[in-house]
Structure formats: C-alpha cells, structure tokens
Amino acid sequence: MTRILITGASGLLGLNLCLQKWQTHSLIGVDRGKLNGTPFETFRADLTQPGTVARMIETLRPEAVIHTAANANLEACQTDPQGALYLNAVIPGQVAEACAKHDIRLVHISTDAVFDGSQVAEYTESAAPNPLSIYAHTKLAGEEQVLSAYPRAIVARVNFFGWSLSGTRSLSEFFFNKLSAGQQCNGFTDIFFCPLFVGDLAETLVLMLEENLSGLYHVVGSEALSKYDFGQRIARQFGFDPGLVVPRSVEDSGLTAPRSHNLSLSIHKLSTDLGVEIPSVSTGIEQFYTQAQQGYPQKMRSYAQA
C-alpha cells in the first residue's frame, strides 16, 4: 500500500499522519490552502463544493483514502447543525461511494462521542450508540453513510492528542499552553476517556489498511483516565506545577454542547485483529514531550501559510 490520499491534511490528525508517513508512503494531503512548503504532496479542495469528492477521487486514483476532514468542534456544530451534518455525514457518504466505485480502500474517522457515557463498563463495537451533541449525531450519521455505501470500509472511532498546526487544537496543547505560562486551568474530573498519541494513531490506521481490516473499530488508547488526570500527567512530564490543574466538573464549565461522562472504549477487537498491543497514554505523553524537545511543534507551525 503506497499511494494514500489523506483529507483534512491541515488538521490535528491529518497533518501528523502526513508528516509521519510521507517518507514511506506516497501521500497526497487534501488542504483548503492553510499549508505551505510541506514535504508531502498537497491537493487543494473544498470537499463541500458540489462534485468535488467524486472528481478528486477519479482524478487522483489513490490506493487508499484516510478521511479525517470534519467539523470536529462540538460548539461550532451545535450552532450550525445543517453544515455539520453535510460535512460530517453527507461528505463521508460521497467519499465512500467514490471509493467503492473504484475499489479504493477507505478508513473513515469517527469518534468515541457517539456513546452517551452512561454505561459503567467499557464500550465495545457492539454497544448501542446514543449521541448527545449535534457533533456526535452527525458523526454517527457519517458512520452509517459510509458503511451502507461501502461495507468494506474501515470506520475508526478515535480519540487522540498531539501537536497541531495552530498550536491550540488539542487538549494536550491546551494544558501545555496554560501550564507553560504558569496559568491555572480546569481539568474535568467527571469525563473519562482513552486518549491515544496521534503518532500511535497514525501508525495504527496505516497498519489497519495494510492488514486489510474492514468494518467498525475502536482505535483509542489502552487506558481510561479523567481529563483532570490527563492534565496532571502532562504537567508532571514537562516539569510544570500539577497544582495549576484545577479539578472541576464539566457541568460547571459553561460549554454548551452536552458531553458524555464515560468514554472508556474497549480496544480488544483491534488488538486481537491486528495482533499488536495498543500503546498506553503514558508512552504517548512521553512521545509528546520528546517531540517538544526536538522542536516538532515549531517545525509543524512552519508549514502554516503566512
């Protein structure tokens, strides 16, 4: 598997994927004009323009597509439900149709947020989703569109952290930015999740393609922890004061989109089918730190269009 088209190449996942895999795979990153001077090939497209998706796939004919582009901002989706539905569900359906037509492998990226978080045990792939927010509703609709148009596609429900083009996109950057400036920040004690380092997610998604998996998979880290604990661990790794992370309830946060309290997902199916151990959040935070020591965040930001 060499020629892979990655949508959302300026995004948190897309850019890390492209930067991690361009030397071993012939990658094309789909961008709306935010990137400049990247070492990988880019293709300029607004996927919501009529006919764009079909034309792009027809022209580029990749061997595989990893579709990461989305409106992944919960608050923005809440205020623009129609736009969110179009980008997060209708477009993935178009991507899946085009891939099915040309027999191109597809990984569609979904979210852990499709669950309402009321279950105490880990959610497996057979657990019933019950999205709470507009974002989660539209992402679940996207999963359905993709799998009905192309049952051979992979739908990966993810949660991840890492460095981004803007330096502000991820939860890990939120904690880093606040703590490095010596500022207090809120850490929710009542949201549990299984974050995976974006570099580990990139490796896993490509491996899933290479191992010819298909269908629905949970692709998250191997450990559940609260967002407060996550902030504490970032603080300790970087040598910042963990006391700056203030324990808070998400219910007191003023955020408008409803959030699920328990997003502990089982990765048993993934690790069994791939025959590999999925990395923990601890090793991921170490890699996040090592990248900072190596100047990766600055390098990444140098690819932003001035």
Ligand SMILES: NC(=O)c1ccc[n+]([C@@H]2O[C@H](COP(=O)([O-])OP(=O)(O)OC[C@H]3O[C@@H](n4cnc5c(N)ncnc54)[C@H](OP(=O)(O)O)[C@@H]3O)[C@@H](O)[C@H]2O)c1
């Ligand atoms: N971040 C997380 O922890 C998390 C958790 C669960 C699931 N996910 C899912 O993971 C995927 C990637 O998330 P992310 O955090 O990397 O998102 P992100 O940083 O917000 O990036 C979204 C990407 O989509 C692109 N995009 C938006 N509208 C587009 C359009 N009309 N045409 C072409 N490209 C468009 C954006 O381009 P511009 O830069 O030009 O706007 C950007 O490159 C999404 O499917 C998201 O739902 C993320």
